[in-house]
Amino acid sequence: MSQLFSKDVIVIVGGLSSGRHIAPLFNGLGYKCIHVCTKSAFEHPIFSPTFNPSDYIESYVLHSEDGAEEVVRRMRGRNVKAIIAGCEPCILLADRLSVMLGMPRNAESLSTARRSKYLMHERLGRCGLTSVKHLLTDRLQDIYDFHDQIGGKIVLKPEAGANTEGVYYCNTRGQIADAVGRILGSKAIFDDFTEVNAKVLAQEYMSGKQYLLNTMSSDGNHYICDAWGEVRPNDDAPSNDNYADLVRPGTALYRSLAEYVTRVADALGIRYGAAHFELRMTDQGPCLVEVGARMSGNVDFSVLYEIHSLTQLSLLPDAMLDTQAFVARIRAASASTKEARKVYLSSDKAGDVLREPNLRLFTDIDTVRSVLFRLAKGDRLYKTDRSQGHGRPGHLYMVGNDADEIVRDYERVRHNEQLLYETMLLP
Missing domain, CATH: 3.30.470.20 (ATP-grasp fold, B domain)
Structure with a gap:
């Protein structure tokens, strides 16, 4: 059997979520891909099912930042053409490896500002761009004072979260105290290496x-x-x-x-x-x-x-x-x-899924191009409430030549969505 060895490689840091598409793309162009990832991202329940080991000739899972040195050592003798961040938790690691290997990259001095939502807005303010009023603190009284100063709803979140994880809209001191209690000390599992949220980011509500x-x-x-x-x-x-x-x-x-x-x-x-x-x-x-x-x-x-x-x-x-x-x-x-609409599915019902979902209720509609549905027979359907950890059951895309087509078919999508949940729960 013949083998092709190429020195030219693409390093993908966190080939998870949408980043899972990067390796097949470059493999198809004739490159070999190497995967590098943090342990916290690699084992995260949202990300881990999206990883495909067959897309890579080598894979390294790092327990700490020190592992970057070993990755660089192993790249000797190879011609690294690019280093690409595949998902949010691995952005800082991708930046660091790009610097260490001398790759084309984003500005090194602003790496942390691209992850920290506090430093992000600090930077925008210094550059004269519209930015949000905010405060980063570990003191509840500071946030009470900030809320009084804003005079209305505020947003509390981790400094470097993602996917609305730990994001709260607060109107009262009671809501603020509850949100701060949930954020402080919780694991920042979407960060590059698992850490504990030691501070809370408070922002004005926009x-x-x-x-x-x-x-x-x-x-x-x-x-x-x-x-x-x-x-x-x-x-x-x-x-x-x-x-x-x-x-x-x-x-x-x-x-x-x-x-x-x-x-x-x-x-x-x-x-x-x-x-x-x-x-x-x-x-x-x-x-x-x-x-x-x-x-x-x-x-x-x-x-x-x-x-x-x-x-x-x-x-x-x-x-x-x-x-x-x-x-x-x-x-x-x-x-x-083209006109297009991404529809976020949402269930107002709960129960055990007793039948395979009939997705033809969506795909038979002319403008519906694709459906992502996360449930199958044997799963549990929850009422959609992201604040309680019950995410959307899926989403779909609609594409048409004019807006009227989308509006017409959207009503049918929502009607059929209710039929879908009802039939899934039937014995």
């Missing part, structure tokens, strides 16, 4: 619609791959959205969001690779909630490719390996004419 923007950068050239506006029934709790609609390029709204995001990327030293931005459109204009220097999670890239072929995934090889080609592609880009 009213206004929330937007999600996904970008790709190469040597400081930024491209907005897709932008979404989230719609929610109320804003009493974080991430209770019904759906997110694609924001069409060329509109004044899109230009406003894109201009602000580009300036934020520059301010935070994002120069290479993907980034996922969450913003609020306030009375003063766009304001950052947070950014992660990695691809967006829970994405069906085939749907995004149908909408507009320049996705975070399809642009990644040129962004990391050939800036000239990257710039040529984004300059030749033409705006998509």
Whole structure:
């Protein structure tokens, strides 16, 4: 049997969540991939099922930052072409390895500011960009005083969390005390190495619609791959959205969001690779909630490719390996004419799943392109409440030629969603 050995390798740090797509992409281009990950991320129940060991020729799971030295030693004799962060918990480790191996990378001095939501906004303020009022402390009285100063709802969260983990909206001192008690001393399991949350980040609550923007950068050239506006029934709790609609390029709204995001990327030293931005459109204009220097999670890239072929995934090889080609592609880009909606599924029922879910209730609808559903026969269906740890049962993508198609079929999606839950629970 013939064997191909190539010195050229791609190092993927945390090939989990959406990062699991990176290795197959580069393998298909003829590269060999090496996986590096922190133990806390590798064993996390959300991330661990997404890892595919067959995508890599070598894999290293690090128990501490000291393990980075050993990884660098093992790279001797190989030609590392790029180091890419695959998921949120491994961003700092990817930055460190990029420095140690001399790879094209984001600004080294701002690495921590791209993970710490406190330093992130401190940096924006120093750069003259719209940022949120905030406080980082371990003292409950400090947060009471901050709440009095703001004069309304505030947001409490870990300094470097993700996926709305440990995020609380607070209107009263009782709610504040409860949230602080939950955050302080809890494990920061989404951080690069498992630590304990020693402080609480308090922020002013920002009213206004929330937007999600996904970008790709190469040597400081930024491209907005897709932008979404989230719609929610109320804003009493974080991430209770019904759906997110694609924001069409060329509109004044899109230009406003894109201009602000580009300036934020520059301010935070994002120069290479993907980034996922969450913003609020306030009375003063766009304001950052947070950014992660990695691809967006829970994405069906085939749907995004149908909408507009320049996705975070399809642009990644040129962004990391050939800036000239990257710039040529984004300059030749033409705006998509498609309409799209990402629908967040939500159950108001609970019970044991006694039948396999009939997903044809969704897929038979014309504009529904793909469905991700997390439950099967034998599982437990909970009423969706992310604050209680009961996440969404799934999501789906809708794509159409005009907005009327999406609106028409959306009503059918919601109707069929209720039928789905009812039939799943029937003996």
